[in-house]
Amino acid sequence: MSDPVRVRFAPSPTGYLHVGGARTALYNYLYAKNHGGQFILRIEDTDLERSTDESLRMQISDLQWLGLNWDEGVDPETLESKGGYGPYRQSQRLEIYQKYCVELLKSGKAYYDFRSDEELEKIKNESEKFTRIPRPDNILDYEEALKKVNSGVPAAIRFKVEGGEDHVIEDLVRGEVRLPEDMVGDFIIMRSNGMPVYNFCCAVDDALMKITHVFRAEEHLSNTLRQKMIYEALGFQLPQFGHLSLILGADKQKLSKRHGATSCNQYRETGYLPKALLNFIALLGWSPGQDQEILSLTELIEKFDGTRLHTAGAVFDQDKFKWMNSVHLRALDNSVLWDLLKPLFERENISLPESEDFIHKSLDIFKPKMETLVDAPELYRPIDGKLFEVTEEGQEVLNWEETQKVLNAWEEELKLNHALYLTGEEFDEIQNRVKEKAGVKGKHLFMPIRVAVIGKPHGADLKSLVPLIERQSLLARVKKCRGEA
RNA sequence: GUCCCUAUCGUCUAGAGGCCUAGGACACAUCCCUUUCACGGAUGAGACACGGGUUCGACUCCCGUUGGGGACGCCA
Numbered sequence: 099m100s101d102p103v104r105v106r107f108a109p110s111p112t113g114y115l116h117v118g119g120a121r122t123a124l125y126n127y128l129y130a131k132n133h134g135g136q137f138i139l140r141i142e143d144t145d146l147e148r149s150t151d152e153s154l155r156m157q158i159s160d161l162q163w164l165g166l167n168w169d170e171g172v173d174p175e176t177l178e179s180k181g182g183y184g185p186y187r188q189s190q191r192l193e194i195y196q197k198y199c200v201e202l203l204k205s206g207k208a209y210y211d212f213r214s215d216e217e218l219e220k221i222k223n224e225s226e227k228f229t230r231i232p233r234p235d236n237i238l239d240y241e242e243a244l245k246k247v248n249s250g251v252p253a254a255i256r257f258k259v260e261g262g263e264d265h266v267i268e269d270l271v272r273g274e275v276r277l278p279e280d281m282v283g284d285f286i287i288m289r290s291n292g293m294p295v296y297n298f299c300c301a302v303d304d305a306l307m308k309i310t311h312v313f314r315a316e317e318h319l320s321n322t323l324r325q326k327m328i329y330e331a332l333g334f335q336l337p338q339f340g341h342l343s344l345i346l347g348a349d350k351q352k353l354s355k356r357h358g359a360t361s362c363n364q365y366r367e368t369g370y371l372p373k374a375l376l377n378f379i380a381l382l383g384w385s386p387g388q389d390q391e392i393l394s395l396t397e398l399i400e401k402f403d404g405t406r407l408h409t410a411g412a413v414f415d416q417d418k419f420k421w422m423n424s425v426h427l428r429a430l431d432n433s434v435l436w437d438l439l440k441p442l443f444e445r446e447n448i449s450l451p452e453s454e455d456f457i458h459k460s461l462d463i464f465k466p467k468m469e470t471l472v473d474a475p476e477l478y479r480p481i482d483g484k485l486f487e488v489t490e491e492g493q494e495v496l497n498w499e500e501t502q503k504v505l506n507a508w509e510e511e512l513k514l515n516h517a518l519y520l521t522g523e524e525f526d527e528i529q530n531r532v533k534e535k536a537g538v539k540g541k542h543l544f545m546p547i548r549v550a551v552i553g554k555p556h557g558a559d560l561k562s563l564v565p566l567i568e569r570q571s572l573l574a575r576v577k578k579c580r581g582e583a
Numbered sequence: 584g585u586c587c588c589u590a591u592c593g594u595c596u597a598g599a600g601g602c603c604u605a606g607g608a609c610a611c612a613u614c615c616c617u618u619u620c621a622c623g624g625a626u627g628a629g630a631c632a633c634g635g636g637u638u639c640g641a642c643u644c645c646c647g648u649u650g651g652g653g654a655c656g657c658c659a
C-alpha cells in the first residue's frame with residue numbers, strides 16, 4: 099500500500115489570501131479529503147521584511163471563512179504549532195535548515211558566495227541577454243570559507259547546479275515534464291543574514307513533513323526543478339507534483355491587484371458567500387466532468403480525485419461568479435440568510451421587524467433580487483419609514499398629471515382602513531377602488547402608488563410589499579410625496 | 584533574449600480516433616410569464632488558431648508555425 103496522503107498549503111503571511119492561493123488551498127484540501135488524507139497548514143515566513151503576524155491572522159481568518167480546516171499546522175487562535183511534524187512555521191525551524199545546509203556545504207554541493215549585491219548587479223547588467231548568475235571564479239573550501247564568515251564577512255550560500263542532464267517530472271496535471279538542469283543557475287539557499295530561502299525550506303519541510311502530493315501554481319515549475327535537486331542532494335524522496343494552470347484577469351495576464359478584487363477578503367466584504375467562492379474557483383481549471391456546475395464542498399470532495407485538471411490558464415469571470423453567488427444565495431434558508439443580513443442592516447441603520455413572518459415574507463420577495471449580500475440594504479431600506487425618500491425617477495412619476503388624483507384616492511382609502519397592516523387582498527381591493535375614483539389605469543395607476551410606497555417606480559410586487567409596511571407609515575409616505583411632511 | 588508550459592464559442596468548460604450537425608454554463612439577443620423590477624421558462628446567435636503528417640477516419644495522436652502565459656530575486 100502507498101503512504102497515507104499528506105498534502106499542505108503553505109502561504110507566506112504577506113497580506114490577505116489571494117483567490118489564486120485559495121484555489122491552491124482548496125485543491126490540496128479536496129485531494130486530501132477525497133483520499134482520506136491529512137491537510138497541513140505550513141507558514142512560509144522566512145522573508146522577515148514582509149511577513150507579519152497580522153497577515154498570518156488574516157490568512158487564517160480567510161481560510162476559516164472558506165471552511166478549509168486543516169488537520170495539522172498552526173493553531174488558529176494561539177498560532178502555536180499543532181501536530182506531529184512541527185513546528186509548522188518556518189521561522190521556528192531554522193536549526194533544521196541549518197543542519198541540512200551544513201550537510202550540503204560539507205559535501206561540496208553548496209558553497210559560500212561572498213559577492214556583494216553591487217557586484218551581482220553589475221554582472222547582471224553587463225550582459226544584455228542575462229539568464230542566470232554565473233558561478234564565482236574562486237570558491238573557498240568549506241573550512242576556509244567558514245573562517246572568513248566567522249570573522250564577520252557576509253556571505254550567502256548557493257546550491258551548486260552542475261547542469262547537463264535533463265530532469266523529468268511526472269506531473270499530476272501535465273504528464274511528463276522535461277526540465278533541463280541548466281535552466282537555472284546556482285541558487286541561494288541561505289541568505290547572508292542567516293535566513294534560509296524558499297526553495298530550500300520548502301524541499302526540506304515537504305520531505306520532513308512526509309508530504310506526498312503537492313498541488314501548486316504553474317509558476318513554480320522552475321522551482322520544482324531546484325527543489326528536485328535539493329531532494330536528490332539530501333537523499334529525500336520526491337513527492338508527486340501537480341502544477342496548476344494560472345488564474346488570469348480579463349486581459350489574460352496573471353491575476354493581480356490591478357484587475358480589481360483579488361483577495362478573498364474583498365469578496366467576503368462585498369457580500370459573496372464562501373460556498374460560492376469555493377464552487378467558482380474549483381471550476382477554474384478543473385471540471386467534475388458532468389454538466390453540473392453548482393456544487394457543495396461535500397460534492398467537490400467527492401468528485402475531486404486529482405484528475406481532470408486543466409492545463410491552460412483560466413480567466414476569472416466576475417459576471418459568472420456573481421451569477422453563481424446569486425444561485426447559492428437563493429438556495430439559502432431564510433433564517434440562515436437573515437442572520438447574515440442582520441449586521442448589514444445594523445451598519446446602515448435600517449430598522450426592520452424581526453418576526454418570523456416578516457423574515458419569510460420579505461425574503462421571499464427580495465431573495466430573487468439579490469446577487470450578493472450587500473444588495474440587501476438597498477432592497478430593504480424602503481421598508482423602514484424613517485428612511486423613506488423619493489428618487490429622481492420617482493419624482494418624475496409624481497409630476498405626472500394624473501398622479502395627484504391617484505395619491506388622493508390612495509390616501510383616502512388608507513384612512514378608511516383601521517388595521518395595523520393591510521393584507522394583500524385588501525391592497526388589491528383598495529387599488530381597484532383607487533382605479534375607479536381616480537379614473538386612471540395601467541402604469542399611471544400603479545407607478546404613483548409604488549412611488550408613494552417605496553419612493554421609486556420599480557421594485558417588488560406591491561401586493562406582497564404593502565403588507566410588510568405599517569398602514570400609518572404608508573400614510574406618512576403619501577403625505578411626504580405630496581409635500582406635506 | 585533563454586528555457587518551460589499552453590491552445591474548443593467573448594468567458595468557464597464537456598470532448599480521452601468514428602457517439603460531433605461539437606454538448607452545458609455565464610454574458611448577449613428575442614419571446615413567454617409578469618399592470619413595473621427580479622426570479623423562472625423557451626428560442627437564437629456564437630468555437631475546434633494555422634499548416635503538415637499518422638489513419639479507412641481526426642477536435643481528439645505526432646511534428647512545425649503562430650498566438651497566449653510563466654520563470655529567469657539574498658520574494659514565495
